[in-house]
Amino acid sequence: MSWTTKPSATTKIPTRAEPYCTQAMKDRWTKVLLPRYATKQGALLPILHDIQHEYRQVPYQAMVEIASFLGINPADVLDTVSFYEEFHTEPVGKCVIGICQSIACEVCGHQKLLDHVRVRLGIEPHETTDDGKFTLLALECLGSCDTAPVALFNEKLHENLTIASVDKLIDEAQKGTGGHH
Numbered sequence: 001m002s003w004t005t006k007p008s009a010t011t012k013i014p015t016r017a018e019p020y021c022t023q024a025m026k027d028r029w030t031k032v033l034l035p036r037y038a039t040k041q042g043a044l045l046p047i048l049h050d051i052q053h054e055y056r057q058v059p060y061q062a063m064v065e066i067a068s069f070l071g072i073n074p075a076d077v078l079d080t081v082s083f084y085e086e087f088h089t090e091p092v093g094k095c096v097i098g099i100c101q102s103i104a105c106e107v108c109g110h111q112k113l114l115d116h117v118r119v120r121l122g123i124e125p126h127e128t129t130d131d132g133k134f135t136l137l138a139l140e141c142l143g144s145c146d147t148a149p150v151a152l153f154n155e156k157l158h159e160n161l162t163i164a165s166v167d168k169l170i171d172e173a174q175k176g177t178g179g180h181h
């Protein structure tokens, strides 16, 4: 029998001297976001969204900074980050492709699309290409079942997808015309 240490007890949180939540961001949050919510915690989602957008990830250090900005527990920030598919603790690619895998899309051939993207980009769901251009995700219902199969390319929803239309979207993203929204 051997004792194994829980990784969580020994994991070092990588930190950097420069804060992720810049003064400019905090000023904007204070001015624009906080007044919109009854509690400071209400501003957590839009703040996380800003950080994810800016850094393509929500690093642990940023969660600690956000917690102290909002006066809430870092564990609550972590809970929120792990709950939502759109937040990532590792950097994602410039183009995040999220293919819906729920029932309506499944019936309409999501697997063919997913397999096509997997093979074309050489990555499995939740992986990022080595050049940092693409991340592939399989998501739950995106609320557009009547136009299945659907996928998100960054924040933009694309409906009634075919292999040809997915290929076109990937081509555009590769050329940089798809861009990050």
Ligand code: FES
Pocket (backbone or CB within 6 Å): 100, 101, 102, 103, 104, 105, 106, 140, 141, 142, 143, 144, 145, 148, 150
């Ligand atoms: S099942 Fe895909 S959008 Fe609802």
